[in-house]
Amino acid sequence: MKYGKKYAESLKSYDKTRAYDPTEAVNIVLANAKANFDETIELHVRLGIDPRQADQQVRGVLVLPNGTGKTKRVLVIAKGERADAALAAGADYVGAEEMIQKIQSENWFDFDVMITTPDMMGVVGRIGRLLGPKGLMPNPKSGTVTTDVVRAISEVKAGKVEYRLDKTAIIHCPIGKKSFGTEKIVENLTALMDAIIRAKPAAAKGQYLRSVSIASTMSPGVKVAYNRG
Numbered sequence: 087m088k089y090g091k092k093y094a095e096s097l098k099s100y101d102k103t104r105a106y107d108p109t110e111a112v113n114i115v116l117a118n119a120k121a122n123f124d125e126t127i128e129l130h131v132r133l134g135i136d137p138r139q140a141d142q143q144v145r146g147v148l149v150l151p152n153g154t155g156k157t158k159r160v161l162v163i164a165k166g167e168r169a170d171a172a173l174a175a176g177a178d179y180v181g182a183e184e185m186i187q188k189i190q191s192e193n194w195f196d197f198d199v200m201i202t203t204p205d206m207m208g209v210v211g212r213i214g215r216l217l218g219p220k221g222l223m224p225n226p227k228s229g230t231v232t233t234d235v236v237r238a239i240s241e242v243k244a245g246k247v248e249y250r251l252d253k254t255a256i257i258h259c260p261i262g263k264k265s266f267g268t269e270k271i272v273e274n275l276t277a278l279m280d281a282i283i284r285a286k287p288a289a290a291k292g293q294y295l296r297s298v299s300i301a302s303t304m305s306p307g308v309k310v311a312y313n314r315g
Contacts, residue, residue, distance in 0.1 A: 096306055125263065125304055126156075128301055131257045133290075141288070144285045156263075160201060161180075161199070163200065164180065164206060172236070186210065189216060199242050275310075279312060
């Protein structure tokens with residue numbers, strides 16, 4: 087495989103076969119994040135479980151201690167007092183059937199998170215086939231189907247992330263921006279890893295954490311040493 091010059095230089099700056107402690111790993115990634123924009127730092131965790139089994143799912147939500155560095159645009163589907171509360175709480179868009187129609191007819195997706203109240207799920211469900219593939223379908227497990235829309239909005243704005251296992255048994259999740267610096271990224275990394283470890287399914291057998299690595303948007307991954315559990 088042929089790499090770009092900066093990427094190739096980054097690969098030479100550390101030992102790809104070695105797993106570094108979290109602070110060292112973050113420092114290496116930050117040193118190699120040389121793009122002329124504020125690169126996102128992502129965590130990638132490969133788990134030793136079978137994502138095809140219903141009793142081996144790993145999924146949850148967490149408000150990162152230092153947020154994600156990205157201000158998410160929130161659409162709330164609600165009516166009456168809850169719609170008014172959502173507007174007051176800082177939702178970017180609030181509406182009901184008319185917003186569903188806008189998504190359907192205009193292919194409008196200028197939002198990052200959709201929050202809805204339970205009574206509106208029947209309406210939202212009409213466009214599930216549009217929302218699902220984009221990861222935008224509200225779900226009680228992720229806190230996006232709730233009667234407490236004010237709390238849900240504040241958590242999203244504060245930097246709530248959802249982590250979930252993909253089909254290849256890997257979790258991919260942002261843990262901040264290059265501009266955060268080492269300490270804040272390590273704090274976010276530690277909080278997310280603690281959550282993933284706590285979420286270990288009872289049905290999981292053998293080695294739970296197969297590999298842990300972090301990377302910036304434009305740089306190669308660096309392995310992180312973690313108790314493999």
